[in-house]
Amino acid sequence: MLGFKEILGHDQIKEHFQNAVQTGKISHAYILSGEAGMGRKSLAHAFALSLLCEKSTTDPCMQCHACRQVLSGNHPDLIHVTHEKPASIGVDDIREQINDTIMVRPYSSYYKIYIVDEAEKMTVQAQNALLKTIEEPPSYAVILLLTTNQDVFLPTILSRCVQLKLKPLRDSVVKEYLVQSLKVEESQADIYTAFARGNLGKAIHLAQAEDFKLMYEEVLHLLKHVKDADISELLDDIRRLKEDNLDIYECLDFMQMWYRDVLMYKTTKDINLLIFKDEFSTIKSMGTLSGYDGLDTILKAIDKARIRLDANVNMELAMELMLLTMKEN
Numbered sequence: 123m124l125g126f127k128e129i130l131g132h133d134q135i136k137e138h139f140q141n142a143v144q145t146g147k148i149s150h151a152y153i154l155s156g157e158a159g160m161g162r163k164s165l166a167h168a169f170a171l172s173l174l175c176e177k178s179t180t181d182p183c184m185q186c187h188a189c190r191q192v193l194s195g196n197h198p199d200l201i202h203v204t205h206e207k208p209a210s211i212g213v214d215d216i217r218e219q220i221n222d223t224i225m226v227r228p229y230s231s232y233y234k235i236y237i238v239d240e241a242e243k244m245t246v247q248a249q250n251a252l253l254k255t256i257e258e259p260p261s262y263a264v265i266l267l268l269t270t271n272q273d274v275f276l277p278t279i280l281s282r283c284v285q286l287k288l289k290p291l292r293d294s295v296v297k298e299y300l301v302q303s304l305k306v307e308e309s310q311a312d313i314y315t316a317f318a319r320g321n322l323g324k325a326i327h328l329a330q331a332e333d334f335k336l337m338y339e340e341v342l343h344l345l346k347h348v349k350d351a352d353i354s355e356l357l358d359d360i361r362r363l364k365e366d367n368l369d370i371y372e373c374l375d376f377m378q379m380w381y382r383d384v385l386m387y388k389t390t391k392d393i394n395l396l397i398f399k400d401e402f403s404t405i406k407s408m409g410t411l412s413g414y415d416g417l418d419t420i421l422k423a424i425d426k427a428r429i430r431l432d433a434n435v436n437m438e439l440a441m442e443l444m445l446l447t448m449k450e451n
């Protein structure tokens with residue numbers, strides 16, 4: 123768990139929470155929405171720490187009894203709402219863990235904080251049960267709903283919550299973290315950063331994931347041989363991606379970034395603008411084999427492959443059409 127100071131980015135949300143702590147104007151219900159990996163839990167925990175900290179400044183001290191209780195997962199006034207069914211949060215989960223306990227005054231703090239993770243999984247009945255509580259909450263209650271998709275909430279829930287949306291971090295922030303804190307090599311950090319699209323959790327995951335390394339090797343092999351290999355050999359490569367359980371959409375993202383690099387170098391001759399800097403010589407020679415129109419056609423073919431997959435066209439057929447375009451252009 124981190125204090126606000128240690129959380130990268132999300133300045134507006136941090137300011138909002140810190141202001142609330144400083145002025146004592148705390149809302150009873152918040153929605154934190156954003157992609158998995160973006161930091162909803164970190165922000166919620168930093169807020170909870172700040173509210174419960176005995177020193178009660180805008181950033182938790184991490185030293186006092188209350189902070190230490192939160193850090194060890196044992197603070198009696200911080201409740202993580204759980205659910206038994208993996209796919210849904212039911213009305214009983216909300217009743218038993220929130221509604222039935224919320225009137226019990228906090229044990230050791232001024233606040234009593236509930237964190238509901240995966241709140242988009244609340245059924246309509248569960249949301250209605252929660253609504254009763256957030257319509258007339260006791261003064262000390264703070265409910266934090268964490269979600270990847272707040273569109274599933276009832277309008278009555280939305281209107282009673284402060285809605286805070288997490289935004290992607292700047293690429294430079296993500297890259298710096300990978301290089302400085304995780305000691306990832308610069309050239310690799312560029313690739314993870316490009317894939318993560320501002321999602322720090324995803325970037326960290328990619329930097330540590332074996333399947334990403336496997337995808338990197340296999341897709342790179344395919345791209346390097348796309349001009350000289352037979353289509354049947356290339357399709358064998360595609361089958362191998364599938365056998366290795368790699369996400370075909372991520373493979374397509376990879377290919378798109380690769381051809382963008384080829385186009386970028388052909389246009390600018392600037393190696394610093396490339397994502398795949400380590401593969402510079404291959405990128406350069408592929409740029410000489412294809413014209414601008416050809417590269418544009420290839421990029422469009424990758425888009426089209428993605429659309430075909432969405433439309434449930436047979437995967438191998440969709441890939442074959444794309445690979446033929448890559449060979450011919």
Ligand SMILES: [Zn+2]
Pocket residue numbers: 174175176177178182183184185186187188189190
């Ligand atoms: Zn403290």
